[in-house]
Amino acid sequence: MIRRRASLVLRYLILSDLHSNLHALVAALTAAGGLYDQIVCCGDLVGYGAHPNETVQWATKHLRRIVRGNHDKVAVGIDLPEGYNEVAKASLGWTGRILTAENRRYLEGLPRGPVAHDGFWLMHGSPIDEDLYLVSEGDARGMNRYLPGEINFFGHTHRQGGFAYFGDSLRMLAQTGQGALTHTLQLEPGMQYLINPGSTGQPRDGDARAAFCILDREANQVSFYRTEYDIEGAARSIVDAGLPELLAKRLFLGK
Numbered sequence: 001m002i003r004r005r006a007s008l009v010l011r012y013l014i015l016s017d018l019h020s021n022l023h024a025l026v027a028a029l030t031a032a033g034g035l036y037d038q039i040v041c042c043g044d045l046v047g048y049g050a051h052p053n054e055t056v057q058w059a060t061k062h063l064r065r066i067v068r069g070n071h072d073k074v075a076v077g078i079d080l081p082e083g084y085n086e087v088a089k090a091s092l093g094w095t096g097r098i099l100t101a102e103n104r105r106y107l108e109g110l111p112r113g114p115v116a117h118d119g120f121w122l123m124h125g126s127p128i129d130e131d132l133y134l135v136s137e138g139d140a141r142g143m144n145r146y147l148p149g150e151i152n153f154f155g156h157t158h159r160q161g162g163f164a165y166f167g168d169s170l171r172m173l174a175q176t177g178q179g180a181l182t183h184t185l186q187l188e189p190g191m192q193y194l195i196n197p198g199s200t201g202q203p204r205d206g207d208a209r210a211a212f213c214i215l216d217r218e219a220n221q222v223s224f225y226r227t228e229y230d231i232e233g234a235a236r237s238i239v240d241a242g243l244p245e246l247l248a249k250r251l252f253l254g255k
Contacts, residue, residue: 009037009118012215014197016042016124016155018059019071020049020095021201021251023237024210025058027229028200035214040117042155043069043124046107047088048202048247050237052095056103067113069124069155070131075099076107087244094243113154120151120215127194133157134194141170144192151187151215152194159205160198160213160224166191175205176226184223195222208254 013036018025041063046052052075059066071088073079075095081088099107112130113123126132126139127146134140135157144165154162160175166188175198176183187193198211205211209226216223235248 010216010218011036011038012118012120012217013039014042014153014195014213014215015039015200016153016197017044017069017158017199017201018046018049018055019044019199019201020046020052020055021210021234022049022051022054022058023230023234024201025055027227028210028212028225031210031225031227032212032214038064038118040064040122040153041066042122042153042197043067043110043113043130044071044155045069046075046095046099047071048091048238048243049234050241050243052098053100053103056099056106060103060106065115065117065122066110067115067122067124068107068110068130071095072107072110076104078108087246090244091247094241114148114152116148119149119217120153121147121149123152123154125154125156127152131156134163134196135159137163137170137172140172140194143194144170147192147194150192152192153213153215154194154196155199157196158199158203160196160203160207160211160226161205162193162195164191164193175207176211176224178207181227182223182225184221187220187222193222197224198226202251203254206254208252 197213
């Protein structure tokens with residue numbers, strides 16, 4: 001990755017919901033190679049997958065900015081797994097047991113969103129509640145009143161896309177279509193955006209490919225990407241770790 005002074009940074013790789021899926025992370029970084037200057041993340045480094053320590057270690061070295069996700073909190077005991085299903089609880093319990101002390105401290109120190117970075121904002125859930133899911137237009141309606149800026153990125157839903165606001169009007173942003181590798185959103189003046197790059201490590205929008213997006217400040221656009229990765233390898237590592245088999249099976253479905 002090219003290192004530049006902050007004043008010259010124009011392109012940002014936006015990741016979210018890596019969920020300890022090292023196979024997907026490596027594929028996303030390879031696909032994005034040469035297209036970005038900095039990497040930021042909307043949270044949930046851990047949970048579900050079999051490589052929490054490797055994922056956190058990578059984050060400490062390469063992420064310029066990150067906010068905490070709900071799985072990050074539960075894995076280190078900041079929050080309780082109340083309301084989580086048994087599969088999620090099992091993965092978080094296992095994650096908490098194998099995290100190194102150094103990686104645990106890193107997760108404990110992650111900030112709550114929204115957090116500003118170079119003129120845009122990062123959050124995990126909604127701008128008013130980091131654990132609130134924004135899936136439908138009904139969920140997102142009125143949230144623009146609480147957005148801290150014009151360009152905002154969020155995660156948590158594992159669904160690529162998001163929402164665009166112009167005054168009181170609202171429209172949903174599309175995800176990259178099945179079979180396509182990318183599509184681009186031109187950012188328009190006078191609008192507010194709440195953009196989800198999709199989940200890199202565990203998509204749930206019906207597309208099993210790893211998701212991410214790139215913000216280009218010079219072109220004033222966001223490009224959404226999907227890339228194939230070694231799902232079989234990721235699934236095998238989950239089973240080999242003794243985690244619930246359902247966590248491996250759902251990777252193939254993108255649900």
